[in-house]
Amino acid sequence: MAAVIPADEIRIPGSRTLRFEGRDHGSGVSFFLVTNAPGKGPDLHRHPYSETWSVLEGEATIRIGDDTVVARAGDTAVVRPDVWHGFTNTGAGTLRMMCIHASDTMTQQMKSEENL
Template sequence: MRTIKASGGVKKVGPGQGRTKQVGDVRLTWKATGEDTGYATSFYEMDLPPGKGIPLHSHPYAEVFYVVAGHTDFARIDEQGREEWVRCGPGDTLVVPMNALHAFHNRSGKPSRFVSSSVYYHEVLFETYAPTVDADDPLPPARAPTEEEAARYLRVLNEAMTVHVYFPQADAGSGLEVLRAIEARNAATAG
């Protein structure tokens, strides 16, 4: 009988470990990166505070979400072009097919946590446009963005096409207009 020699490459990433990225006013932590998986997939965890979320977007690869705690609302666009929301709680999985417009927001009054898996190319967006931060640092205080910050946000939405992520808000007249729309979408709902 032949045996295969064990590899030293097996890696454990514990709670609070991984590379954390600041994405607007939320954070995600990479638990498995393309480098870890032969550039086949990447996997992140996100703690989503109440009233926070990621705007409507699409990309040419699927993404899978698994809710661990709390409730996360996912927006999708139906066949008639209408936005509809799907509330997911602990143990629910949401599968977003390639090129499907989607968004996610915590529209409840309590924190939520989910994990997401996609291809390595998804990771490239965050590595390109989101700064790495210390996971233990406090989140930035809630405040209205400056015009300069809003303009930068709009530039990033436009530049995201270079890494094959489409944000329909990129055509907005101003970054403040985009951020106000996101804030309205994040409005708390029952639950």
């Protein structure tokens, strides 16, 4: 059965970013469709599965473990399971990026919570 999930149903409250958890919709993947202003992005975190990013618009500086890369519109980056990562919009305009989680639910540990 085909289904369309309206953006407003998965929008993070107070944000332009969408959060889709596949299990809720019969899908084997989850994603964030990020829309961030310059200087914005998530703190270091990790997942027990891989994550793939596709930059749709703008520029992201991505930290993957000890490495830092810059990705621009059209670029794709991948992080393996259990590797600390995060990104920041380092461009002059809006960053739009699809963050695909290889899981039907999102599981995330923040680096700031590691020793709690």
